[in-house]
Amino acid sequence: MTFRDNGPLDTSGVSAGGGGGGIGRGVMIGGGGLGTVVLVVLGLFFGVDLTGGGSEQPVAPGGQGGNAGISQADQEMDKKIKSCTIQLANTDTTCRIVATTNSLNKVWPQLLRGYQPPRGGTKIMPVGATSINTRCGVAGADTGPFYCPADQVAVFQIDFMDRVIERMGGTNAPFSQEYIVAHEWGHHVQNLLGDITKSQQGSGAQGGSVRVELQADCYAGVWASKADKGQDAMLEPLTQQQISDAITTAQAIGDDTIQKNAGRNVNPESFSHGTSAQRVKWFSTGYKTGDIRRCDTFSGSI
Numbered sequence: 001m002t003f004r005d006n007g008p009l010d011t012s013g014v015s016a017g018g019g020g021g022g023i024g025r026g027v028m029i030g031g032g033g034l035g036t037v038v039l040v041v042l043g044l045f046f047g048v049d050l051t052g053g054g055s056e057q058p059v060a061p062g063g064q065g066g067n068a069g070i071s072q073a074d075q076e077m078d079k080k081i082k083s084c085t086i087q088l089a090n091t092d093t094t095c096r097i098v099a100t101t102n103s104l105n106k107v108w109p110q111l112l113r114g115y116q117p118p119r120g121g122t123k124i125m126p127v128g129a130t131s132i133n134t135r136c137g138v139a140g141a142d143t144g145p146f147y148c149p150a151d152q153v154a155v156f157q158i159d160f161m162d163r164v165i166e167r168m169g170g171t172n173a174p175f176s177q178e179y180i181v182a183h184e185w186g187h188h189v190q191n192l193l194g195d196i197t198k199s200q201q202g203s204g205a206q207g208g209s210v211r212v213e214l215q216a217d218c219y220a221g222v223w224a225s226k227a228d229k230g231q232d233a234m235l236e237p238l239t240q241q242q243i244s245d246a247i248t249t250a251q252a253i254g255d256d257t258i259q260k261n262a263g264r265n266v267n268p269e270s271f272s273h274g275t276s277a278q279r280v281k282w283f284s285t286g287y288k289t290g291d292i293r294r295c296d297t298f299s300g301s302i
Contacts, residue, residue, distance in 0.1 A: 002096075002174045004236055006087040009098050013105075016070075016077035017123025017132040017155055029147045029187045029196060029212065077126040086234070093161050096174060097124055100181040101154075103234040107226045108189065111292055118188050120153030127159050145180055147187035149196050154184040169261065170249035175242035179249060179283070182223045186216030189292075198298060205268035205275075210255075211297040213273035214282040217250065218295035221286025243287065250279040278302060 080094050089099035101122050109115045125132055131140050135150035144164075145156045157164075161180065166172045190196040190212060201208035224246070228235040251257060254276025256266045273279070282302075285294055 001090045001236055002178065002242070003086045003089045003099050003234055006085055009084045009086060009089070009095070010102050010105075011081050011084060011098055013117060013121035014081050014098050014101060015121065015123060016074035016081070016129075017125045018071055018074045018077075018129030029149065029190075029199060029216075071129070073126040073128045077124060081124065090174070093158055093172075093177060094124055096177055097122065097156055097161070097181055099234065100178045101185075103227050104182060104185045104223055106232070106234065107223050108185070110226065111222065112189060112192070115189075115192065118147075118152040118154060118185075120148070120151040123153055123155045125155065125157040125159075129157075145184055147184045147191075149187070149191045152188065152191065154181070154188065156181065156184075165249060165252070169252035169257070171245050173242070173245040175238065176245040176249040179220055179224070179246035182220035183216045185223070186219030187212070189219055190215065195298070203269070205271045206302065207271070209272045210274045210278075211302060214278055214302055215295050215297040217274075217279050218282040218286035218297065219292065220246075221283040221288075222290055222292050222295065223286075225287045225290035246283060247280050250283050251276040254279050274302070 077094070081098060084092070084095035084098045086099060088095040090096075105117045120134075123132060125141055129141055131138050132155055133139075134148040134153060134155070136146075136148035139146060139155065141157055141159065143155075143157070144160055145154070147154045161177050162172055165176070165180070170176060187196060195215070196212060198208045199212040203209065224238065224243070227233060228237050253273070255268075255271040255273060256275045259266050259270075274282075282295070282297065286292075
């Protein structure tokens with residue numbers, strides 16, 4: 001078990017994500033494509049994807065274009081979301097995402113004065129969904145989890161959480177999935193603080209993209225350090241195995257590991273989210289200190 005007790009979850013900020021619509025303009029933080037060149041393009045996962053362009057279209061926050069319609073898969077996903085309980089979060093990926101967002105929205109107000117949940121909420125793409133439209137662009141089902149600052153929406157694909165991350169060398173263990181959700185929430189915190197735009201400052205191993213991604217890992221660690229503390233904590237006390245699960249996934253999505261697994265030479269100039277060692281270091285820093293002030297990845301060497 002990861003979550004305590006039983007009872008309903010707040011599902012008001014979570015809905016199904018799928019469908020198309022007009023193309024927006026903006027920056028996706030996290031994401032990338034799996035596509036036909038899976039191992040190469042995976043280097044964008046949890047990095048900065050400067051997709052978008054085209055003409056601006058009015059798009060509902062975090063969601064689909066007005067003419068996209070609601071698919072059967074989306075209807076079923078929305079129904080499932082509304083039925084989520086804390087107990088189900090221990091066995092079901094969809095409910096685990098919902099429960100993690102509940103925990104994040106309980107912990108972060110304790111850490112950041114003026115914290116507000118993402119106004120666009122969380123979108124969960126069911127298996128079979130082909131795309132989701134945000135003001136950062138249209139993301140396919142193979143994009144991977146991402147956060148769109150323009151909509152303040154975090155997007156997660158069930159297939160990615162359950163299957164793809166394991167294929168990459170990570171794990172789909174419960175706390176590993178929770179770490180992924182917490183990482184995207186880290187980007188929301190950066191958006192509230194005005195730091196997320198630093199992702200476009202410089203490039204390569206010491207560039208802004210890497211620094212933003214590593215800070216989001218650190219923020220995920222800070223959340224983890226608080227989420228099982230206190231009478232109202234939603235998480236059971238975390239075990240070393242659960243922390244190891246998160247570290248396994250952090251290692252799997254390091255730039256150097258992805259490039260090696262793709263049979264490529266490691267090229268620091270192409271890094272977008274940091275090495276495996278850096279990702280583990282910054283998640284661990286957040287977890288061990290529980291102090292967001294220790295997550296300053298913008299000063300000095302990382």
